[in-house]
Amino acid sequence: SYELTQPPSVSVSPGQTARITCSGDALPKQYAYWYQQKPGQAPVLVIYKDSERPSGIPERFSGSSSGTTVTLTISGVQAEDEADYYCQSADSSGTCWVFGGGTKLTVL
Amino acid sequence: EVQLVESGGGVVQPGGSLRLSCAASGFTFDDYAMHWVRQAPGKGLEWVSLISGDGGSTYYADSVKGRFTISRDNSKNSLYLQMNSLRTEDTALYYCAALHIVVVTAPYWGQGTLVTVSS
Numbered sequence: 714s715y716e717l718t719q720p721p722s723v724s725v726s727p728g729q730t731a732r733i734t735c736s737g738d739a740l741p742k743q744y745a746y747w748y749q750q751k752p753g754q755a756p757v758l759v760i761y762k763d764s765e766r767p768s769g770i771p772e773r774f775s776g777s778s779s780g781t782t783v784t785l786t787i788s789g790v791q792a793e794d795e796a797d798y799y800c801q802s803a804d805s806s807g808t809c810w811v812f813g814g815g816t817k818l819t820v821l
Numbered sequence: 822e823v824q825l826v827e828s829g830g831g832v833v834q835p836g837g838s839l840r841l842s843c844a845a846s847g848f849t850f851d852d853y854a855m856h857w858v859r860q861a862p863g864k865g866l867e868w869v870s871l872i873s874g875d876g877g878s879t880y881y882a883d884s885v886k887g888r889f890t891i892s893r894d895n896s897k898n899s900l901y902l903q904m905n906s907l908r909t910e911d912t913a914l915y916y917c918a919a920l921h922i923v924v925v926t927a928p929y930w931g932q933g934t935l936v937t938v939s940s
Contacts, residue, residue, distance in 0.1 A: 714883065755932050809868060812865060812867065
């Protein structure tokens with residue numbers, strides 16, 4: 714079955730830039746979405762359609778795509794950004810959703 | 822204001838059944854494909870099922886195929902998930918989500934309902 718691969722963890726100091734990658738064979742054809750999830754809370758969409766930011770999401774969150782890899786970039790990381798981040802896309806048919814395993818972002 | 826409100830979760834014994842509901846408001850329901858996504862305690866997000874806007878097409882993850890049935894009632898702006906032959910590994914927080922059929926926009930998500938399968 715189709716999989717999206719994320720690093721289990723990323724650590725950065727406050728004010729630095731965090732980059733979280735997500736790899737999958739169908740990513741050149743399917744849009745990617747990124748979710749932030751803090752403990753005990755529902756996931757919050759931070760990026761959709763590879764690089765679009767929903768209203769209310771800070772400008773420090775951005776997304777990009779290159780070939781089979783998409784990247785969530787958080788510039789000027791703040792302590793409040795510490796959370797689990799999940800990428801999501803669709804299979805090659807564009808119907809069934811697929812999630813990455815999640816990346817725990819630690820702000821040192 | 823867009824709202825997706827899940828209900829119907831609870832505690833059920835292995836082999837039992839449960840029906841989840843998701844009430845939608847604030848958007849044109851039948852313009853949206855609807856998904857169920859779950860998250861087991863301490864685990865990641867797992868896609869469960871999808872139904873098209875008119876209800877004519879349904880898709881399932883291999884882990885639930887043959888046991889779960891997704892349906893919708895567009896006259897009631899409601900989504901359902903009938904879960905049969907429940908297993909302990911089905912224990913999770915179940916979210917409903919909506920994605921526009923034509924325009925690529927931000928999907929809507931609910932807050933989830935908890936299903937616990939335990940003897």
